Every structure is written in structure tokens, then in C-alpha cells.
Amino acid sequence: xxxxxxxxxxxxxxxxxxxxxxxxxxxxxxxxxxxxxxxxxxxxxxxxxxxxxxxxxxxxxxxxxxxxxxxxxxxxxxxxxxxxxxxxxxxxxxxxxxxxxxxxxxxxxxxxxxxxxxxxxxxxxxxxxxxxxxxxxxxxxxxxxxxxxxxxxxxxxxxxxxxxxxxxxxxxxxxxxxxxxxxxxxxxxxxxxxxxxxxxxxxxxxxxxxxxxxxxxxxxxxxxxxxxxxxxxxxxxxxxxxxxxxxxxxxxxxxxxxxxxxxxxxxxxxxxxxxxxxxxxxxxxxxxxxxxxxxxxxxxxxxxxxxxxxxxxxxxxxxxxxxxxxxxxxxxxxxxxxxxxxxxxxxxxxxxxxxxxxxxxxxxxxxxxxxxxxxxxxxxxxxxxxxxxxxxxxxxxxxxxxxxxxxxxxxxxxxxxxxxxxxxxxxxxxxxxxxxxxxxxxxxxxxxxxxxxxxxxxxxxxxxxxxxxxxxxxxxxxxxxxxxxxxxxxxxxxxxxxxxxxxxxxxxxxxxxxxxxxxxxxxxxxxxxxxxxxxxxxxxxxxxxxxxxxxxxxxxxxxxxxxxxxxxxxxxxxxxxxxxxxxxxxxxxxxxxxxxxxxxxxxxxxxxxxxxxxxxxxxxxxxxxxxxxxxxxxxxxxxxxxxxxxxxxxxxxxxxxxxxxxxxxxxxxxxxxxxxxxxxxxxxxxxxxxxxxxxxxxxxxxxxxxxxxxxxxxxxxxxxxxxxxxxxxxxxxxxxxxxxxxxxxxxxxxxxxxx
Ligand code: DGJ
Numbered sequence: 001x002x003x004x005x006x007x008x009x010x011x012x013x014x015x016x017x018x019x020x021x022x023x024x025x026x027x028x029x030x031x032x033x034x035x036x037x038x039x040x041x042x043x044x045x046x047x048x049x050x051x052x053x054x055x056x057x058x059x060x061x062x063x064x065x066x067x068x069x070x071x072x073x074x075x076x077x078x079x080x081x082x083x084x085x086x087x088x089x090x091x092x093x094x095x096x097x098x099x100x101x102x103x104x105x106x107x108x109x110x111x112x113x114x115x116x117x118x119x120x121x122x123x124x125x126x127x128x129x130x131x132x133x134x135x136x137x138x139x140x141x142x143x144x145x146x147x148x149x150x151x152x153x154x155x156x157x158x159x160x161x162x163x164x165x166x167x168x169x170x171x172x173x174x175x176x177x178x179x180x181x182x183x184x185x186x187x188x189x190x191x192x193x194x195x196x197x198x199x200x201x202x203x204x205x206x207x208x209x210x211x212x213x214x215x216x217x218x219x220x221x222x223x224x225x226x227x228x229x230x231x232x233x234x235x236x237x238x239x240x241x242x243x244x245x246x247x248x249x250x251x252x253x254x255x256x257x258x259x260x261x262x263x264x265x266x267x268x269x270x271x272x273x274x275x276x277x278x279x280x281x282x283x284x285x286x287x288x289x290x291x292x293x294x295x296x297x298x299x300x301x302x303x304x305x306x307x308x309x310x311x312x313x314x315x316x317x318x319x320x321x322x323x324x325x326x327x328x329x330x331x332x333x334x335x336x337x338x339x340x341x342x343x344x345x346x347x348x349x350x351x352x353x354x355x356x357x358x359x360x361x362x363x364x365x366x367x368x369x370x371x372x373x374x375x376x377x378x379x380x381x382x383x384x385x386x387x388x389x390x391x392x393x394x395x396x397x398x399x400x401x402x403x404x405x406x407x408x409x410x411x412x413x414x415x416x417x418x419x420x421x422x423x424x425x426x427x428x429x430x431x432x433x434x435x436x437x438x439x440x441x442x443x444x445x446x447x448x449x450x451x452x453x454x455x456x457x458x459x460x461x462x463x464x465x466x467x468x469x470x471x472x473x474x475x476x477x478x479x480x481x482x483x484x485x486x487x488x489x490x491x492x493x494x495x496x497x498x499x500x501x502x503x504x505x506x507x508x509x510x511x512x513x514x515x516x517x518x519x520x521x522x523x524x525x526x527x528x529x530x531x532x533x534x535x536x537x538x539x540x541x542x543x544x545x546x547x548x549x550x551x552x553x554x555x556x557x558x559x560x561x562x563x564x565x566x567x568x569x570x571x572x573x574x575x576x577x578x579x580x581x582x583x584x585x586x587x588x589x590x591x592x593x594x595x596x597x598x599x600x601x602x603x604x605x606x607x608x609x610x611x612x613x614x615x616x617x618x619x620x621x622x623x624x625x626x627x628x629x630x631x632x633x634x635x636x637x638x639x640x641x642x643x644x645x646x647x648x649x650x651x652x653x654x655x656x657x658x659x660x661x662x663x664x665x666x667x668x669x670x671x672x673x674x675x676x677x678x679x680x681x682x683x684x685x686x687x688x689x690x691x692x693x694x695x696x697x698x699x700x701x702x703x704x705x706x707x708x709x710x711x712x713x714x715x716x717x718x719x720x721x722x723x724x725x726x727x728x729x730x731x732x733x734x735x736x737x738x739x740x741x742x743x744x745x746x747x748x749x750x751x752x753x754x755x
Contacts, residue, residue: 032150033128038055040052059091061092065267094168099116100120111194113191117196121158126156136311155167177319183199187306189306192306196302200313211257213226215588216237216249219555223587230289236279242520252279253269265320266320268591272315274533275529275562278293300523329663349626352384352628354384376428378637378642382548383443385442390407392407403450405457421504422504424442450481451479467521476515481515486532509550534562549566551567551570556572578601578613578620583671599627602618616644623652625659662687665678676693685710693745693748694746706739707735708729716728717732720752
């Protein structure tokens with residue numbers, strides 16, 4: 001039964017097996033998917049996920065989602081059915097439908113043309129595919145991988161009464177203990193149906209206590225970690241802002257109550273989607289915990305005519321028995337290798353200077369060029385002109401005009417962008433030799449999905465913005481949202497971006513988005529907008545693969561895997577305070593790789609918090625993000641700070657490959673200690689870099705040792721320092737290193753090298 005199927009030897013891209021009793025083997029010989037009759041086992045290196053179809057009801061029953069197990073699955077005991085809850089409400093279900101006695105939240109909600117909302121999805125057949133069928137998620141961002149990386153099980157379900165089909169697609173990435181799921185719902189009947197809810201991932205956990213961890217926040221206060229015991233009843237969160245949002249990230253983890261950063265079981269879930277979403281956790285009357293992640297039912301109401309299909313986004317789940325940190329590292333590795341499609345996913349990023357906090361809207365060609373010169377002098381490699389460069393009839397001199405009119409402001413740039421771009425890209429970066437590679441690069445800011453009413457675009461196309469009949473179009477930051485669901489809006493964005501990128505030597509784009517959606521014409525418009533946006537991203541990133549794209553949404557308002565599929569980095573937060581940033585970056589790293597985080601040194605006192613933090617501390621915090629940069633007026637860096645800045649930029653470049661490619665260990669959490677710490681360890685464990693901070697002194701008290709993690713057992717490491725001593729991995733991990741800090745905001749960056 002666990003033998004290698006003859007079909008697994010097929011050399012085609014997608015070897016499909018569509019009958020009972022088969023296994024698909026990964027290159028390393030493990031059986032990623034074992035299908036035995038109508039029982040399925042999805043296997044990672046340290047994961048087994050099992051479910052089966054009930055032979056009487058055709059319902060899919062969850063058997064196990066956790067550590068690797070082998071052999072037969074001990075069956076659940078048939079529950080006694082007493083009281084109001086029917087049998088479907090007393091068992092673990094893989095794709096819970098509604099209306100037949102399971103009173104918990106359903107994964108799928110369908111309204112038939114007659115108004116019925118009952119469904120009865122029963123197993124029909126399944127296919128097993130070596131690799132992943134990219135075409136199965138049309139227009140959506142998704143994980144990718146070859147036959148050696150991933151195997152896919154597609155289970156076909158059918159509701160005979162409504163003639164609706166549902167295909168559940170499970171892709172297993174064994175190396176990452178990851179199962180990625182999406183769902184297709186197809187109307188095979190003759191009338192219309194409405195899909196009112198569809199979870200990409202749905203699974204029922206055993207009867208056990210679990211804690212729920214999620215990320216909440218707001219503008220400039222993203223990714224605050226919260227943890228609470230799962231209670232009986234429904235608890236959850238989501239976004240109905242039209243975007244993934246600062247308010248709640250489309251990520252959660254369920255963990256054993258005893259799980260810590262470094263120990264215990266953790267199941268992580270993350271939706272590959274940038275739109276409104278819903279995460280619901282319900283502990284039902286029988287004690288099983290249901291976890292759902294997918295479309296927001298308040299923002300769906302999706303009509304399906306005969307023959308039409310709705311495809312859910314993919315949701316990723318990973319399992320770790322090495323704590324919350326182990327879960328994060330699995331997400332990070334999976335995303336670096338199988339989600340972010342940019343060629344820059346893991347390649348060294350140029351240290352950049354962004355003009356925003358340094359000059360805001362107050363610049364012209366000559367002052368921008370001066371900024372570029374000062375940047376090159378500091379050793380910066382990429383100069384980025386942020387907001388304020390565009391608008392002719394309605395110039396963008398503040399945030400109340402110009403969005404939509406993507407032509408250079410003629411007062412600021414009388415001869416267009418060329419003189420600035422040519423001037424900047426001819427500058428030689430200080431400290432480098434004079435050849436092409438060492439020239440300053442130029443990048444620019446755009447906010448393509450938005451329009452100010454004070455713009456020519458809005459005067460010409462008032463019908464292009466989101467609106468609901470005659471309801472007032474409420475403005476936020478003086479702007480309205482273009483309805484990217486409309487093909488003409490998509491084409492407008494594709495065209496102006498193509499012209500902009502073809503017009504000058506622009507090698508970086510910051511794609512901003514600074515408000516949520518109001519007055520949408522229908523709930524379904526949310527998803528139509530996303531499909532339109534993804535078409536725009538796909539077209540532009542395919543057309544301009546050499547451009548380094550950075551996502552932004554008032555900071556981290558769209559820090560999600562959907563954006564990461566197209567853009568390898570995202571501006572993490574508009575809060576650039578070095579102290580606050582540790583928690584924001586640590587929180588974001590629960591699901592997202594540090595390689596994806598934009599992190600900058602800004603001026604003090606900080607624009608958001610008024611706090612003054614030493615330059616070195618600000619720099620060390622920013623270096624923990626994959627895209628390190630400066631966001632200040634370089635003219636204000638004077639005296640000894642100039643040399644110091646040179647050293648810090650050079651240090652950031654030494655650190656950068658480890659941040660981009662290494663494994664992150666959050667050694668001490670900022671919300672739990674005044675001495676937070678993180679360690680990045682290269683995948684081969686030959687190198688590591690420790691970040692150790694003191695956020696405030698504890699007077700007349702020793703600084704605790706920081707115990708390292710993830711080093712190679714039995715190896716020895718040279719630890720950078722005054723005398724660069726060699727210590728065993730066991731001493732570094734079992735006892736740890738101790739440093740002294742004198743003041744508020746002390747910091748250390750320490751390299752380790754295996755000897
Ligand atoms: C919000 C972004 O998060 C900032 O970095 C900056 O680009 C401004 N928008 C510009 O308006």
C-alpha cells in the first residue's frame with residue numbers, strides 16, 4: 001500500500017494518478033501523499049496530515065494533523081448522538097458544509113436559486129499529482145514548485161441535491177512540513193447559485209486545549225502579537241477594509257498552551273491574499289477546535305452561473321514541534337523558495353535612501369539631485385524619490401492633489417524626470433571603483449490604485465472610483481480608491497507604469513496604497529478588485545523582472561503573502577522609531593521572512609513617537625530587515641556621524657546575506673524583556689549574526705546572558721569581539737554570551753563563524 005506507484009516514475013511535469021491506493025514519492029524517497037482507497041496521508045519530514053472519506057456519508061473526516069505517524073490510524077470512537085447536535089456536529093470534518101446538524105461555522109456557504117442554504121458534499125474521486133498545477137489558481141498568487149518539491153492531492157466532492165462540485169486541492173511541501181490548500185466551487189446545475197462563504201483552509205483539531213496567536217494593530221503600530229486560550233464558541237478576526245490591513249494580519253497560529261518560542265507544538269496558517277479575509281476559530285460543544293481561514297463572508301456574495309467556478313486563494317499551513325520559532329522558520333524558508341517569484345527574493349539588496357521623512361513634499365529637481373549626491377557620498381546604492389514628484393494641473397504639493405496624474409510636476413521638473421534620473425545614475429557610490437556596477441541606482445514612488453478628487457484623472461473619469469450609487473464618496477487622506485475591478489482601470493495602471501518604467505533608468509518601484517475601501521458597489525467587488533490588481537501585478541512584474549518592487553500600504557497595511565508573491569519586499573511600518581520597530585519586526589516575522597522587510601534609519605526625534613534613540617541602535621534594528629536603508633535628510637548627518645554612518649552601511653552589507661537567507665531565532669522577545677535579541681544562522685550553520693539590545697537599563701543589575709540557538713551541535717564557533725575567542729556550540733547555546741550595556745538603547749551586532 002505504501003509502495004511507489006508506477007505513475008510516480010513519469011517524467012512529465014505533472015504525473016497524475018486518479019485511482020485508489022497510490023503513493024507519490026519525493027526525490028528523497030519519502031511518500032509525500034499516500035492515498036489508500038479513500039484514506040489520505042499527506043506527509044512532511046516531521047508532519048502527517050490524515051483524513052478519509054466516510055464510506056456511508058461521503059463526508060471527509062479529519063484524522064490527524066500533527067507529528068509524523070506511521071501505520072494505521074487509530075479510528076475515532078463513534079460518538080453517541082444525543083441532544084440537538086447531529087452526528088456531523090460531533091466529528092472532525094475536513095470541509096464542513098451547512099444545514100445538516102453541524103452547528104459550528106461552515107467552510108462553505110452556498111445559497112441556491114430556490115433560497116436553500118443546505119449543502120451535502122460527498123466524496124466522488126481524487127487525483128494525485130506530482131508537482132503542482134499552476135493553472136488551477138487562475139489569476140491568483142500562489143506557491144510554486146517542481147515535482148521534486150511538492151505533490152498535490154485533489155479531492156473531488158459533489159452535492160447531488162444542488163449539483164454543485166467542490167474540489168479541495170492539498171499541496172504538500174514535505175521539506176517545510178507545509179500543506180497548502182485551496183478550494184474550487186463549480187456550479188454544475190442549471191440555475192444560479194451564490195457563494196456566501198468559502199474558507200481556503202478548514203480543519204478540526206482534536207479535543208485539546210489550544211492557544212490562539214494572531215497579529216493585530218493599526219497604522220504605525222503593526223503586528224502586535226496577541227495570545228489567548230481558545231474558548232468554547234466562535235472567536236476570530238478578519239479584515240473588511242478591502243485589503244489585508246494593519247488591523248489584523250491574515251495569519252494565526254494555534255499552539256499547545258505550553259508552547260514557547262523554542263519548544264512545543266505550533267500550527268501556523270496564512271492566507272495568500274491581499275483582500276478582505278476572515279479567520280474563525282470555534283471550539284464546539286464536543287471540544288473539537290475548528291480553524292477556518294479564507295474569504296470574508298461579509299465581502300463575498302459571489303454569483304455563479306451554470307458551469308462557472310469560484311477559486312479560493314491558497315492558505316498555507318505549517319506544523320512545527322519546535323515552538324513558535326520553528327513554525328516561523330518553516331514559513332520563511334517556504335516563502336523564500338516557493339512563494340516570492342522575484343529574482344531578488346534572496347539576492348543582496350542595495351542599501352537605499354528614501355526621501356520621504358527627510359524632505360516630505362518639499363523638493364524640486366535640484367534639491368533631489370543634491371540628496372542623490374549626498375546619498376552616493378554616504379555609500380548608498382539606491383536613491384528613492386518618494387511622494388510629491390507628479391501632477392501638472394493639480395500638482396502634488398501636499399496630500400490633497402495630484403494622485404492619478406502620473407506626469408512629472410513641470411514646476412519641479414521642467415524637463416521631465418530625465419535630468420534627475422541621469423544625474424543620479426551617473427553618480428559613483430563613495431567607496432567603490434568607477435565602473436557601471438558601482439553607479440547609484442534610481443527608484444521612484446507611486447500609488448497607482450488611488451486618485452485625488454483634485455486631479456485631471458478624476459475630472460475625466462469620476463466613474464472609475466469605488467462608489468455606491470449616490471452615496472457620498474468618503475475621502476480618506478483626501479483621496480478615493482480607483483475601482484481596480486474595472487478592466488479600463490487595470491489597463492490605465494499598466495499603461496502609465498509601463499510608460500514610466502520605459503521612460504527612464506528606473507530600477508526600483510515603491511508601490512504604495514494609503515486607504516481602505518469604502519462605498520464598494522457590491523460585496524463581490526472586493527474579490528473582483530483583487531483579481532484585477534493581481535492581473536496588474538502579474539503583467540508589470542513579468543514585463544519588468546529586473547525592477548526591484550517594494551510593496552507599501554501606509555507602512556504594513558498589506559504585509560501579506562499575496563503581495564510577496566509579486567514583490568520581494570514590503571515597507572514594514574511608518575513607525576521608524578528604532579525601539580518600537582523591534583516589536584513590529586519581530587511580530588511581522590511570525591509568518592514573514594526578514595528578507596521581505598523594508599527597515600530604515602530615520603532622524604531623531606522620531607517623527608511618529610518623538611523618541612530619541614542613538615544612531616547605532618536605529619541602524620542595528622534596521623539591519624534586521626532584508627532591505628536596509630536611510631530615511632532622513634543626509635545634510636543633517638554631520639561631524640563624526642558621517643564616518644559612523646559609513647561604517648554602519650558597510651556593516652549592513654555584511655549582515656545582509658545572513659538576514660536574506662538565514663534562519664531567524666527570536667531569542668528574547670521585546671514584550672517580555674528589556675534585553676531583546678535575535679540570531680540569524682546560515683542554512684549550513686557555518687555563520688551566524690547575533691543582534692542583542694538593551695532598551696532600558698536595569699540599574700545596578702547584571703545583564704543576562706543570551707543563549708544562542710540553531711548552531712551546529714558539536715561544532716565550535718569563533719565569536720567576533722575584542723579577542724575573537726572560539727567557543728563550543730554547546731557553551732554558546734547552553735550557557736550563552738554576556739555583554740554589558742551602559743545606557744538606554746544599547747545594542748550589539750556580533751558575528752559568529754564555525755571553525
Ligand atoms: C505612506 C508610506 O508608508 C510612506 O512611507 C510614504 O511613502 C507616504 N505614504 C507618502 O505619501
